[in-house]
Amino acid sequence: MVSSQKPERNFRITNNNAIDMHVGKRLRLRRTLLGMSQEQLGAELNITFQQVQKYERAANRISASRLWDMGQILDVPISYFFDDMSETTMQASPRRVARGLDTIELDKDPSGVKDPMVRRETLELVRAYYNIESASARKRVADMVKTIATTLTEE
Numbered sequence: 001m002v003s004s005q006k007p008e009r010n011f012r013i014t015n016n017n018a019i020d021m022h023v024g025k026r027l028r029l030r031r032t033l034l035g036m037s038q039e040q041l042g043a044e045l046n047i048t049f050q051q052v053q054k055y056e057r058a059a060n061r062i063s064a065s066r067l068w069d070m071g072q073i074l075d076v077p078i079s080y081f082f083d084d085m086s087e088t089t090m091q092a093s094p095r096r097v098a099r100g101l102d103t104i105e106l107d108k109d110p111s112g113v114k115d116p117m118v119r120r121e122t123l124e125l126v127r128a129y130y131n132i133e134s135a136s137a138r139k140r141v142a143d144m145v146k147t148i149a150t151t152l153t154e155e
Contacts, residue, residue, distance in 0.1 A: 018092035020058040032123040
């Protein structure tokens with residue numbers, strides 16, 4: 001006798017999945033590093049800036065064709081959106097989650113610290129750094145920041 005009972009759906013696989021969140025963070029990172037606003041990206045994609053926000057927060061998933069368009073606009077290959085993915089995030093694929101293979105905290109890395117690469121101040125600092133045209137001046141700025149950081153962590 002075959003059971004007519006449907007398996008229970010695991011809604012976690014589509015709501016703020018770690019992989020979708022990673023892709024959204026990479027989208028925001030690239031857009032911000034280029035100095036492009038959500039409004040500008042939305043206009044290029046013929047969507048609202050609110051939709052771009054939803055993509056970046058992983059509230060909405062990005063389709064393959066939309067991801068392709070984003071890569072073209074942001075001048076990166078599609079693989080860029082999956083670069084630097086942690087093992088924990090990879091293990092959070094919808095297939096694995098649906099089978100109950102992994103449970104993870106989606107908004108934190110394994111050490112419990114939120115990723116500093118998605119913070120606005122980090123993105124603004126990196127963009128300002130790359131706006132320095134002189135390579136030697138950029139190197140001096142980087143050396144200065146490293147020295148300050150080392151000095152402050154030694155105290």
